[in-house]
Amino acid sequence: xxxxxxxxxxxxxxxxxxxxxxxxxxxxxxxxxxxxxxxxxxxxxxxxxxxxxxxxxxxxxxxxxxxxxxxxxxxxxxxxxxxxxxxxxxxxxxxxxxxxxxxxxxxxxxxxxxxxxxxxxxxxx
Amino acid sequence: xxxxxxxxxxxxxxxxxxxxxxxxxxxxxxxxxxxxxxxxxxxxxxxxxxxxxxxxxxxxxxxxxxxxxxxxxxxxxxxxxxxxxxxxxxxxxxxxxxxxxxxxxxxxxxxxxxxxxxxxxxxxxxxxxxxxxxxxxxxxxxxxxxxxxxxxxxxxxxxxxxxxxxx
Numbered sequence: 001x002x003x004x005x006x007x008x009x010x011x012x013x014x015x016x017x018x019x020x021x022x023x024x025x026x027x028x029x030x031x032x033x034x035x036x037x038x039x040x041x042x043x044x045x046x047x048x049x050x051x052x053x054x055x056x057x058x059x060x061x062x063x064x065x066x067x068x069x070x071x072x073x074x075x076x077x078x079x080x081x082x083x084x085x086x087x088x089x090x091x092x093x094x095x096x097x098x099x100x101x102x103x104x105x106x107x108x109x110x111x112x113x114x115x116x117x118x119x120x121x122x123x124x125x
Numbered sequence: 126x127x128x129x130x131x132x133x134x135x136x137x138x139x140x141x142x143x144x145x146x147x148x149x150x151x152x153x154x155x156x157x158x159x160x161x162x163x164x165x166x167x168x169x170x171x172x173x174x175x176x177x178x179x180x181x182x183x184x185x186x187x188x189x190x191x192x193x194x195x196x197x198x199x200x201x202x203x204x205x206x207x208x209x210x211x212x213x214x215x216x217x218x219x220x221x222x223x224x225x226x227x228x229x230x231x232x233x234x235x236x237x238x239x240x241x242x243x244x245x246x247x248x249x250x251x252x253x254x255x256x257x258x259x260x261x262x263x264x265x266x267x268x269x270x271x272x273x274x275x276x277x278x279x280x281x282x283x284x285x286x287x288x289x290x291x292x
Contacts, residue, residue, distance in 0.1 A: 062248035089154060
């Protein structure tokens with residue numbers, strides 16, 4: 001029981017730990033919340049598959065500060081994400097935009113799923 | 126024939142998978158190629174001449190913009206090649222999170238390839254240029270358009286490539 005409790009606590013706290021440093025956090029809680037939402041959508045450029053909120057890399061810290069500065073300047077979530085996207089391209093977004101050249105990325109999983117469904121039901125019949 | 130479709134799609138998948146494996150995931154293609162140089166703000170140094178966006182737009186020939194720092198080992202690797210490039214082309218240096226004294230000590234020792242240097246203290250100019258590591262080098266044509274970006278040090282091969290572009 002104790003073990004289970006500690007394990008749960010471990011996973012719970014692992015979720016809570018972010019790389020955001022105390023001096024980066026905005027006083028305005030609402031804005032800080034938006035900043036974290038933005039941060040979760042932006043991929044750190046030098047660490048494969050980590051968002052900037054969770055990364056200790058220098059560039060992730062710079063981007064976190066930039067996001068917060070822009071929020072304080074009154075820019076919207078979309079404007080900030082668009083700005084970072086314009087500088088670093090699709091790589092920086094966790095969900096790539098739906099375009100002609102990214103179509104396969106979005107549609108293939110669906111096609112694959114339908115194909116498996118087809119195989120599954122065909123066998124049963 | 127029954128499995129033709131399956132085998133065919135598997136072959137295509139394998140082909141793209143194999144292609145993908147050969148890519149270097151640490152190199153992210155620049156989103157600024159073929160675009161005008163971005164806005165950026167730098168701080169003046171004490172020992173070197175300074176520049177801003179308007180200085181970069183004055184040129185009638187292509188120029189080189191090099192992001193570097195005295196604390197960055199790969200920047201020292203490419204330094205001799207920058208010296209070679211500086212014989213024929215203007216190189217503007219943007220030093221990320223660095224200080225005057227360290228830069229001047231280093232450049233005194235190994236030569237100064239830069240026409241002018243500006244300091245990027247908080248990394249915001251680097252973000253505006255889409256820089257995510259050091260060193261990174263851009264070539265800007267005479268219309269202020271970015272035509273090439275080199276990520277990582279300029280090695281012998283890269284030097285040839287850059288010389289060809291600048292010709």
